[in-house]
Amino acid sequence: MSSSLLTSGNPVRCFALVPCAGVGQRAAVGGPKQYASLLGQALVAHTLAALAQVTRLQATLVVLAPDDAAFEAHVPGFAGDRGWIARCGGASRAETVAAGLQALREHGATDGDWVLVHDAARCLLRPGWVDRLIDACIDDEVGGLLALPLADTLKQAAGDRVGATVERSGKWAAQTPQMFRLGLLQRALAQAGATVTDEASAVEALGLAPRLVGGEMENLKITWPADLALAARLLETR
Numbered sequence: 565m566s567s568s569l570l571t572s573g574n575p576v577r578c579f580a581l582v583p584c585a586g587v588g589q590r591a592a593v594g595g596p597k598q599y600a601s602l603l604g605q606a607l608v609a610h611t612l613a614a615l616a617q618v619t620r621l622q623a624t625l626v627v628l629a630p631d632d633a634a635f636e637a638h639v640p641g642f643a644g645d646r647g648w649i650a651r652c653g654g655a656s657r658a659e660t661v662a663a664g665l666q667a668l669r670e671h672g673a674t675d676g677d678w679v680l681v682h683d684a685a686r687c688l689l690r691p692g693w694v695d696r697l698i699d700a701c702i703d704d705e706v707g708g709l710l711a712l713p714l715a716d717t718l719k720q721a722a723g724d725r726v727g728a729t730v731e732r733s734g735k736w737a738a739q740t741p742q743m744f745r746l747g748l749l750q751r752a753l754a755q756a757g758a759t760v761t762d763e764a765s766a767v768e769a770l771g772l773a774p775r776l777v778g779g780e781m782e783n784l785k786i787t788w789p790a791d792l793a794l795a796a797r798l799l800e801t802r
Contacts, residue, residue: 576676576677576678576702577622577673577677577678578620578621578622578677578678578679578680578698578702578743579621579622579623579624579625579668579673579677579678579679579680579746580615580618580621580623580624580625580679580680580681580682580694580741581624581625581627581661581664581665581668581679581680581681581682582608582611582612582615582624582625582626582627582681582682582683582684583627583653583657583660583661583664583681583683583684584598584608584626584627584628584632584635584653584660584684585627585628585629585632585653585654585660586598586657586660586684596634597685597786597792598684598685599634599638600786600792602687602792602795602796602799603796603799603800606638606639607684607685607687607786607792607795608626608635608638608639608684608685608687609638609639610687610688610689610799611682611683611684611685611686611687611689612624612626612639612642612647614689614690614691614694615682615689615691615694616646616647617691618691618694618695618698620695620698621646621680621694622646622677623645623646623647623648623671624646624647624648625648625649625650625664625667625668625671626642626647626648626649626650626684627650627652627653627660627661627663627664627667628649628650628651628652628653629651629653630651630652630653631651632651632653635649648667648671650663650664650667652664652666652667654758655758656758656759657761657762658753658756658757658758658759658760658761658766659758661681661749661753661763662750662753662754665679665746665749665750665753666750668746669746673746674746674747675745675746675747675748676745676746676747677745677746678698678701678702678707678743678744678745678746679743679744679745679746679749680694680697680698680741680742680743681740681741681742681743681744681749681763682694682740682741682742683740683785685785685786685787686739686740686783686784686785686786687786687795688782688783688784688795688798688799689783690780690782690783693710693779693780693783694741696710696777696778697709697710697741697743697777698743700775700777701743701775701777704775706744706748706767706772706773706774706775707742707743707744707745707748707749707767707774707775708742708743708764708774708775708776708777709738709739709740709741709742709743709762709763709764709774709775709776709777710739710740710741710742710777710778710779710780710783711736711737711738711739711776711777711778711779712736712737712739712778712779712780712781713735713736714732714735714736714737715732716732717729717732718730718731718732718735736776738762738764739779739783739785740762740783742762742763742764742774744763744767744774748767748770748772749763749766749767751770752766752767752769752770753766755769755770756769782798
């Protein structure tokens with residue numbers, strides 16, 4: 565094993581955690597957006613297929629709502645040595661991730677192991693992007709996330725009019741995966757509470773500075789109805 569994967573003589577393991585307990589109402593697809601059809605497969609199936617190709621991931625844990633009875637029908641054959649399921653999701657993303665971290669502990673993960681949290685709805689993920697993040701963060705004291713420097717001019721709205729132009733210099737759009745050690749992330753989420761919208765925000769609240777790792781425009785998150793059509797076009801051209 566590479567020396568970069570060793571800490572104090574112990575192998576450092578990487579796990580993926582995919583929060584998949586939301587309802588995705590803004591996508592307007594008639595149900596949870598993670599199960600929306602994208603080129604004949606559920607959206608989340610594309611996401612998990614990409615993660616399965618990342619050989620440095622020990623396993624991928626999908627965190628579902630307690631009453632989710634649809635996952636296995638949409639992603640048949642996922643469960644196994646490297647595909648784990650936990651029906652312990654909460655009302656918010658932060659609660660779902662926190663519950664997933666505890667489930668990883670029950671699978672034997674420890675404080676020093678890395679957890680890569682990835683949105684189920686970022687279904688255009690490529691394995692190489694995950695490897696890029698791991699390479700950048702595996703020896704980092706804090707961890708980091710894929711992100712994109714902002715290119716567009718930003719406007720602050722005042723109703724349906726422009727209230728102000730926001731300085732974009734130095735600003736980045738956060739993506740996923742976001743990669744932090746299990747113990748640190750668990751502590752950060754416990755302190756930050758249920759309202760944080762990404763893992764990096766919780767870690768930042770501890771006074772730490774996650775590493776920004778260049779992402780890709782294609783790593784979009786399916787949020788609005790038009791996003792699904794765009795994702796289909798991008799997948800078809802690969």
